[in-house]
Amino acid sequence: MKNILIITVAVIILLIGSVWWSNSLKNQNLSEGIEGLEQFTRTDRTHVQGEVAYEEMPPVGGRHANVWAACNGNIYDEPVINEQAVHSLEHGAVWVTYAPDLPEEQIDALKNKVRGYTFMSPFPDQTSPIMLTAWGNQLAVESADDSRIDTFLRKFRQGAQTPEPGATCNAVPGGMN
Amino acid sequence: MNNQNKIILFAGGLLLIVIAGMLFLETSRDKSVVPKESSAEVGFARDMSIHHQQAVDMSFLIRERTTNQEIRNFAYDIINTQATQRGMMLGWLELWNLPLTTTETPMAWMADEHMSGDMEVMRETFTPGAIMPGMATPEEMERLRASANIEAEKLFLELMIRHHQGGVLMAQGLVDQSEHEDMVRLAQTMVDGQQGEIEYMQGLLKRYK
Numbered sequence: 172m173k174n175i176l177i178i179t180v181a182v183i184i185l186l187i188g189s190v191w192w193s194n195s196l197k198n199q200n201l202s203e204g205i206e207g208l209e210q211f212t213r214t215d216r217t218h219v220q221g222e223v224a225y226e227e228m229p230p231v232g233g234r235h236a237n238v239w240a241a242c243n244g245n246i247y248d249e250p251v252i253n254e255q256a257v258h259s260l261e262h263g264a265v266w267v268t269y270a271p272d273l274p275e276e277q278i279d280a281l282k283n284k285v286r287g288y289t290f291m292s293p294f295p296d297q298t299s300p301i302m303l304t305a306w307g308n309q310l311a312v313e314s315a316d317d318s319r320i321d322t323f324l325r326k327f328r329q330g331a332q333t334p335e336p337g338a339t340c341n342a343v344p345g346g347m348n
Numbered sequence: 349m350n351n352q353n354k355i356i357l358f359a360g361g362l363l364l365i366v367i368a369g370m371l372f373l374e375t376s377r378d379k380s381v382v383p384k385e386s387s388a389e390v391g392f393a394r395d396m397s398i399h400h401q402q403a404v405d406m407s408f409l410i411r412e413r414t415t416n417q418e419i420r421n422f423a424y425d426i427i428n429t430q431a432t433q434r435g436m437m438l439g440w441l442e443l444w445n446l447p448l449t450t451t452e453t454p455m456a457w458m459a460d461e462h463m464s465g466d467m468e469v470m471r472e473t474f475t476p477g478a479i480m481p482g483m484a485t486p487e488e489m490e491r492l493r494a495s496a497n498i499e500a501e502k503l504f505l506e507l508m509i510r511h512h513q514g515g516v517l518m519a520q521g522l523v524d525q526s527e528h529e530d531m532v533r534l535a536q537t538m539v540d541g542q543q544g545e546i547e548y549m550q551g552l553l554k555r556y557k
Contacts (some may be wrong), residue, residue, distance in 0.1 A: 175355060186369075186370075214540065335541050336433065339425070
């Protein structure tokens with residue numbers, strides 16, 4: 172009886188180990204954990220006119236404007252309209268925001284990271300110096316050289332969280348309104 | 349049988365079960381497995397790429413037929429999204445080394461019980477002369493081409509609402525029948541996204557009444 176017990180335990184350990192191992196092989200890059208990542212479930216994607224009361228600052232998803240903020244590597248010097256930015260998140264963009272008092276060299280370092288499916292703007296109401304937001308996902312960091320920034324960009328630009336895969340980040344031709 | 353043999357037999361049996369289980373897990377999540385010609389995945393990829401193409405065509409048309417910026421923006425969004433999603437679906441077929449088109453009847457991939465369960469939606473969205481649920485007939489496309497401004501906007505919204513209703517029905521059919529992780533995820537975004545756009549368009553349409 173004792174032998175059976177030992178064998179059973181050994182097999183169970185083997186089983187758990189192999190499942191863990193095969194999981195670790197799967198999409199290694201995309202399953203990278205990000206320390207401090209906050210996740211939210213946002214399913215309401217209704218188009219609305221006017222302002223929306225968002226819970227998070229910057230907002231992480233929910234109802235939004237009919238038009239999106241251009242998010243194809245666009246760098247804004249003024250805050251963007253929240254309702255338009257949320258529409259950009261729906262299209263799979265990562266929104267890089269910073270507190271307006273962030274030092275110039277930090278802002279420049281962030282600008283270098285802003286490419287396709289990324290946009291950047293100051294956000295006066297945020298509590299952290301730098302924040303990264305994708306639909307339903309948010310990360311606060313202190314400094315532009317934090318390695319989690321690149322991990323976040325790799326994982327979420329047109330990532331699996333995107334509610335509208337394939338949507339564009341280009342500005343609508345002929346004006347947004 | 350003595351005790352030692354029993355233990356060996358027991359251990360061997362357990363190991364076999366574990367190995368079988370692991371093999372099953374590995375193959376079921378292996379993305380390189382090619383779905384069968386008659387599968388829902390292959391049928392959906394082919395039919396939905398045709399379905400999407402008409403939405404793209406209708407959206408290009410309305411951008412030429414009206415100056416209403418909100419409608420034009422919305423059409424621009426549809427063009428980009430559905431054209432790219434078409435590419436994703438055709439890309440799967442290319443990867444699987446399968447023909448992009450078929451001589452099968454459209455919608456043949458959708459299980460009967462699913463079709464009859466949604467018979468009402470089918471009846472409402474399937475127009476005689478159209479090839480799939482929600483799709484516009486050649487005559488309807490011609491009417492859109494021949495109209496302008498408010499008349500064209502209303503017709504576009506009516507046709508696109510029905511087009512999306514049919515699209516939701518088809519995408520839900522794939523979600524219900526498939527275990528292909530990536531395709532199910534894409535189809536689920538179609539169900540949620542197009543459902544939201546239907547409500548948005550219904551709201552726009554009310555402004556004309």
